[in-house]
Amino acid sequence: MSGVGAVLAKTKAQGRAALVGYLPVGFPDVQSSIDAMVAMVESGVDIVEIGVPYTDPLMDGPVIAHAADVALQNGTRLSDVFTAVRAVADAGAPALVMTYWNPVLRYGVERFADDLAKAGGAGLITPDLIPDEAAEWMAAAERNCLDHVFLVAPSSTPARLRSTTSACSGFVYAASSMGVTGVRRTVGDAAQVLVTRTRLVSDLPICVGLGVSTGAQAAQVAGFADGVIVGSALVRCLSDAGTRGEGLTALRKLSVDLAAGVRNGR
Template sequence: MAGNVELLGSVLGRAKEENRAALVGYLPAGFPTVDAGVQAVIAMAEGGCDLVEVGLPHSDPVLDGPVIQTADDIALRGGVRIADVLRTVREAHAATGVPVLCMTYWNPVDRYGPERFAAELAEAGGAGCILPDLPIEESEVWRKAAEQHGLATVFVVAPSSRDERLARITAAGSGFVYAASLMGVTGTRESVGEQAQDLVRRTRATTALPVCVGLGVSNPEQAAEVAQFADGVIVGSAFVKRLLDAPDLEAGLAGVRTLAGELAEGVRRRT
């Protein structure tokens, strides 16, 4: 099953060769419905995302903002299950060929069984898993299962992470590093951008893995700005919002596809 990880590496490597950042799109599975969610993830990839993250909706998504929390709530009320998440991964990868990762909190995976989840995610064509709340000190069981099934394990770093901690996190991870920061929430956009840039610089000092930044990017200009210093630009809430604000599914899918195209142009632009 090593091909899934190799595909992830080749896609990120190709973006680097093209002297640009990769565009990473995120949507939770089961939103607005399971079937429509599959269509939306496919539209995101067809529109221009180099790789996609499929979220496993959680009842207490403490690290997500209100837009994604709303989408998670809709998915959970619709009865989404892990089987639906795996189906979304499978169908999106089969339809587009892009690497598909699952982003999930640890509790659902722990309850499902880490070995079982890794095996089924790999069987579905998944390239890896992003686990924002799993401490590296408690991650050995998962990492062994992931490695056995050819899955990347992506950990999250934050501006508050000290250099020594960054080195420990990046040494434990694979695929890429998810650098989490904030844009337009506290302070000025310039100062937050500088904070994210500093985090990427410090993270790169510890690893050869690509560093992808999730910053609340919502438009091509912000994507171009972040692409100046990151290996990948991660966009989630802006895609969710296109679906939430659309009058119907057809308009929502068109909005997702259009936004992906605009952001793809952004990451190819030098400001």
């Protein structure tokens, strides 16, 4: 079983949902972003999603798009992602890289899979690579024992739910609402409906993302999902802070709150 699979099996045995936290590499700078990822793990995040900053993040709302801009302006390179992966793995959490497809394609799909595995990475989440176009990546991932996580959406047809989930490993990423990443006041029924529809066609764990920002929302989602994915709200801890230290403090506080939330869902 993969690192991600093992964590999700453990949290299931504990009768709770897993907490998946997202941060992009290089925001506000490479070292601070790595410190922040480790701080999340120390504060109760079970799985870390490491974002690769990209010039054209068309699935992302303003918070994450801004962080990517800053990271690129700071000179963040793709090689920094592997450094972050190593640090997260050493801190004891599975490190899943979330990336738009072109950086991997340019690096070389095989080479990326090899280097990710060597750094101790757990796999990839690919927001703009659907399984239909992913044959090369899935083969490289299998060879390196990496998970390939794809997304399902409220608009996914039953046929696509079936084909996409059967191409997933580790878990299925359920994008809870239509739209880009960002904090939402309510998580809405769409997420629960999507999880229910997905469970009909797949035995894999299902983690829900897009829009969760508080412990209360995390608890709500943990009531029906196997994992709760939080992104923009964590990034905002870093972007709203006056200093790096304040950012880390806010990030730890929110992580603890969310970690309590995923334990209060059932």
